[in-house]
Amino acid sequence: MTRAVLFDVDGVLVHSRFHADEAARRYWDEHLLADMGVEPSRFQALFDPSFERVLTGQKSLVAALDEFLPTVGYRGSTMDFIGYWIARDSHLNFPLLEVIKQLRSARGVRLYMATNQEHIRATYLWNELKLRHLFDDMFYAARFGAAKPNPEFFRRAEELLGPMEQKPLFFDDSEPVIAAANAYGWEGVLFGNVDDCIGHPWIAAMTNPAGAATIVK
Amino acid sequence: MTRTVLFDVDGVLVHGYHGRPEKHVRWNENLLADLGVDPDRFNREFIYDVFVKKVIVGQMSLLEALDRTLPGLGYRGPSMAFAGYWLSHDSNVNQPLLDVVARLKAAGTTLYLATNQEHMRAQWLWQQLRFGELFEDMFHSARIGHAKPAKPYFDWVSNRLGPQAEPPLFFDDREDIVKAALAHGWEAVQYESLEDVTGHPWVIRQLQ
Numbered sequence: 330m331t332r333a334v335l336f337d338v339d340g341v342l343v344h345s346r347f348h349a350d351e352a353a354r355r356y357w358d359e360h361l362l363a364d365m366g367v368e369p370s371r372f373q374a375l376f377d378p379s380f381e382r383v384l385t386g387q388k389s390l391v392a393a394l395d396e397f398l399p400t401v402g403y404r405g406s407t408m409d410f411i412g413y414w415i416a417r418d419s420h421l422n423f424p425l426l427e428v429i430k431q432l433r434s435a436r437g438v439r440l441y442m443a444t445n446q447e448h449i450r451a452t453y454l455w456n457e458l459k460l461r462h463l464f465d466d467m468f469y470a471a472r473f474g475a476a477k478p479n480p481e482f483f484r485r486a487e488e489l490l491g492p493m494e495q496k497p498l499f500f501d502d503s504e505p506v507i508a509a510a511n512a513y514g515w516e517g518v519l520f521g522n523v524d525d526c527i528g529h530p531w532i533a534a535m536t537n538p539a540g541a542a543t544i545v546k
Numbered sequence: 547m548t549r550t551v552l553f554d555v556d557g558v559l560v561h562g563y564h565g566r567p568e569k570h571v572r573w574n575e576n577l578l579a580d581l582g583v584d585p586d587r588f589n590r591e592f593i594y595d596v597f598v599k600k601v602i603v604g605q606m607s608l609l610e611a612l613d614r615t616l617p618g619l620g621y622r623g624p625s626m627a628f629a630g631y632w633l634s635h636d637s638n639v640n641q642p643l644l645d646v647v648a649r650l651k652a653a654g655t656t657l658y659l660a661t662n663q664e665h666m667r668a669q670w671l672w673q674q675l676r677f678g679e680l681f682e683d684m685f686h687s688a689r690i691g692h693a694k695p696a697k698p699y700f701d702w703v704s705n706r707l708g709p710q711a712e713p714p715l716f717f718d719d720r721e722d723i724v725k726a727a728l729a730h731g732w733e734a735v736q737y738e739s740l741e742d743v744t745g746h747p748w749v750i751r752q753l754q
Contacts, residue, residue: 386607389665391689406683412673448607449669456630457674466624472609 331437332495332531335468335486336429337477338444338454340502341520344420347502349521357417365413371401383447386471390447415453424523429463431536438535442467443486443499445476477501478509500526548654549748550707550714552685553647554694555661555671557719558737561638564719565738573636581631583619591615601664604688608664633670642740646749647680653752659684660703660716662693694718695726704730717743 339345344355358369375397382388394407403410432438442460444451446469455461468486475481490497499510500520510517518529526532556562561571574585592615600606612625621628651657659677661668663686672678683706687693690702707714716727717737727734735742743749 386610389604389688391665391668392604392691395689406678408669408672408684409678411669412678416673448609448665451609451626452629452633452666452669453673455626456633456670461627461630467626471607472613472625474610 330494331439333439333441333490333493333497334432334532335441335443335497335499336425336464337499337501337503337506337520338442338446341500342422342425342442342460343418343454344422345502353522355420357414357420365403365405365410367398367401367403374401381476384445384470384476385474386448387474390449411449415450418450419454419458421458422523425526426463428523428526428532428536432532433463435535439490440464441486441490442469443477443482443501444468445470447471477503477506480509480513483510483513483515498529498531548656549712549752550656550658550710551650552658552660552703552714552716552732553681554716554718554720554723554737555659555663556636558717559640559643559647559659559677560636560671560675561640562636569739571638573632573638581621581623581628583616583621583628587619591619597664598693602662602687603693604664604691608666629666633667633674636667637670637675639675640740643743644680646740646743646753649753650749651680655752657681658703658707659686660694660718661685662687664688695720695723697726697730700727700730700732715746715748 336342340347344353346354346356348354358372361367361369361372375393380393383390383393390411391407394410398407398410429440433440440463442464444467448471451467451469451471455467460467466489468489470476470482473482473485475485497515499515499517501507501510501517502520504519507517507519518525520526553559557564562573564570572585574588577583577585577588592611596606596611596615601608601611608629609625612628616625616628647657657680659681661684663671665688668684668686668688672684677684685703685706687699690699692698692702714732716732716734718724718727718734719737721736724734724736735746737743
């Protein structure tokens with residue numbers, strides 16, 4: 330009896346700037362002005378609705394930044410800028426990774442990332458942050474040509490997961506994404522902090538050997 | 547007097563296919579044993595097909611292309627893992643040449659990469675292999691939407707470089723690309739071994 334457990338990246342596996350609790354927010358761009366000469370608030374203009382095309386792989390991040398960076402005063406190499414960004418936007422949620430390591434050693438659990446991501450950062454997360462050591466595969470928007478909460482994202486993920494006896498269990502920090510996952514037939518859990526994962530009954534049972542035995546029965 | 551110098555990657559800064567078989571370095575020689583994929587089929591059904599036609603010019607992502615092709619080649623694992631294997635194995639850098647490049651940089655030369663490459667490996671070369679520490683920028687085909695030897699590739703790069711006091715000096719291992727670069731007005735040199743760089747008159751003067 331196996332079950333797929335999927336985790337979002339930003340706001341879940343990696344701390345983000347959008348956490349409801351101000352104290353839990355983490356920023357990659359605190360020194361962006363000193364280091365790269367770009368005002369962080371001006372950089373956020375990149376994430377307008379047209380950025381969806383980058384997330385879904387219709388336009389490359391390099392091409393988008395080649396156009397955008399000169400408008401915020403950056404004259405250096407786009408490749409350098411991307412390197413600076415992805416190396417810093419990597420505040421991993423270590424307590425959550427501990428739970429995932431426990432799940433990894435539990436029988437019958439398959440682990441995946443499910444994230445709205447373009448290709449370059451996806452590669453970095455997988456190869457450089459070594460998330461490949463913890464996860465079986467990475468499902469991301471640019472790979473599928475569709476971003477969460479588009480049901481096409483869930484459909485493509487299921488195609489790769491193959492037939493399963495149990496609903497996929499999915500942690501994400503976005504309410505619309507969780508609503509869409511539940512509507513699709515997954516068990517979506519809104520993630521605010523690691524307790525939302527540890528405290529989930531199925532996770533609790535799988536990470537506690539006595540409990541896991543009960544579930545297998 | 548500074549001059550712009552551009553280097554190709556595969557076959558130049560990173561060992562790979564070489565016209566002389568004894569100098570050919572293969573990243574995929576254990577691909578069958580390691581991942582269950584026959585390298586010749588991979589070359590035939592992936593590299594010389596969708597990869598060259600669509601991926602390196604940025605019309606299809608590497609992952610999507612792998613997702614479509616790998617199951618037919620008998621690979622059942624995640625495409626991400628395949629891509630990771632490829633990146634890490636196709637990283638046999640030409641260290642003696644990189645040492646020359648570092649000396650050129652120290653002598654004030656403005657250096658760029660000019661390569662037919664998709665985005666994932668481009669960023670890998672820049673960031674993980676640290677080519678970004680030696681070169682000013684990377685002009686890769688997926689970024690431009692055209693691959694060498696197509697004219698729009700060279701037009702894009704020239705536009706990016708701006709006016710030049712001297713024609714850019716460019717090293718590439720492919721004869722057809724060298725011809726196209728010469729036709730574009732660059733000084734292009736076909737790279738076969740280190741001496742093609744270290745023996746070049748302008749490089750000799752620059753490193754004196």
